[in-house]
Amino acid sequence: MPEIRGFDLVFPREYLRAALLVSLLSVWVLVGLFYYLNRYTKRTYFTIWTAAWLFYALWLTIGISVPNASPGTFIDILRQWCVSISAVFLLWGSLSFLEIHARQMLFGLFMLFLLTWSFVRAGDGADALLTQLPIFSLIGLASFFAALSFYRQRQKRKFVGVGMLCLGFTLWGVYLVCYPFSQAYDTLVVTGFLFSAVLQLFIAVSMIVLV
Numbered sequence: 001m002p003e004i005r006g007f008d009l010v011f012p013r014e015y016l017r018a019a020l021l022v023s024l025l026s027v028w029v030l031v032g033l034f035y036y037l038n039r040y041t042k043r044t045y046f047t048i049w050t051a052a053w054l055f056y057a058l059w060l061t062i063g064i065s066v067p068n069a070s071p072g073t074f075i076d077i078l079r080q081w082c083v084s085i086s087a088v089f090l091l092w093g094s095l096s097f098l099e100i101h102a103r104q105m106l107f108g109l110f111m112l113f114l115l116t117w118s119f120v121r122a123g124d125g126a127d128a129l130l131t132q133l134p135i136f137s138l139i140g141l142a143s144f145f146a147a148l149s150f151y152r153q154r155q156k157r158k159f160v161g162v163g164m165l166c167l168g169f170t171l172w173g174v175y176l177v178c179y180p181f182s183q184a185y186d187t188l189v190v191t192g193f194l195f196s197a198v199l200q201l202f203i204a205v206s207m208i209v210l211v
Contacts, residue, residue: 017064019193024060026200027053033204045096052089058082071128077119080135084114087139094146097153114138132180143173161210168203175199 031053038046059082062075069075088111095102114135121131147169150162175196182188 015190016193017067019190019197020060020064020067023193023197023200024057024064026197026204027057027060029204030200031057033207037207045093048089048093048096052086052093055082055086055089059086071131072122077122080118080122080131081115083135083139084118085111087135087142088114090139090142091145094142094149097146098149128183129180132183136176136179140173140175140177143169143176147173161206161208164206164209165203168199168206172196172199172203 031050034046034050034053037043038050059079062069062079062082066075069079088107092102092107118131118135147166150166150169153162175192179192182192
């Protein structure tokens with residue numbers, strides 16, 4: 001009887017650029033969708049979430065343009081800044097979605113702190129994992145908070161799209177928290193970006209189902 005083999009979900013690092021492009025395209029789908037929803041609904045949180053996805057797209061774009069940036073270089077710091085700003089906008093948008101009002105100056109100061117911390121941390125020559133872990137943990141927690149905000153909305157409105165968004169942002173948060181650790185394994189880097197692309201498209205579809 002012939003042996004049934006499963007699908008190999010591990011891709012070599014040579015496919016990294018292609019995986020980054022796929023992930024970037026899926027993020028641009030989200031950017032376009034959230035921009036349209038912002039124009040259609042005139043809701044502030046869609047504007048803020050659009051900014052979050054734009055900075056995340058910039059992080060991917062820099063990774064495609066300069067794939068082998070050394071730790072501590074300006075390009076590496078710039079990528080960390082993109083993730084940090086994206087995390088703040090994602091958190092800010094979720095608070096706005098929950099109608100929890102906070103002063104814009106607080107988010108501006110928080111961004112300034114993150115930018116300064118990333119710059120100083122890179123100048124100290126810290127290990128890449130120790131530098132990336134706090135930043136990606138922050139954006140991962142922001143994604144979890146977005147999932148929580150949709151979960152609270154699901155308790156009020158029993159819509160399928162709300163539950164899908166809760167699941168999508170939860171899984172995306174898990175990916176982001178695990179991202180720094182996956183960089184140590186070449187076989188997981190490409191798989192991670194492809195997995196994130198699927199999650200990002202899932203979030204886009206979930207938002208379409210919701211509205």
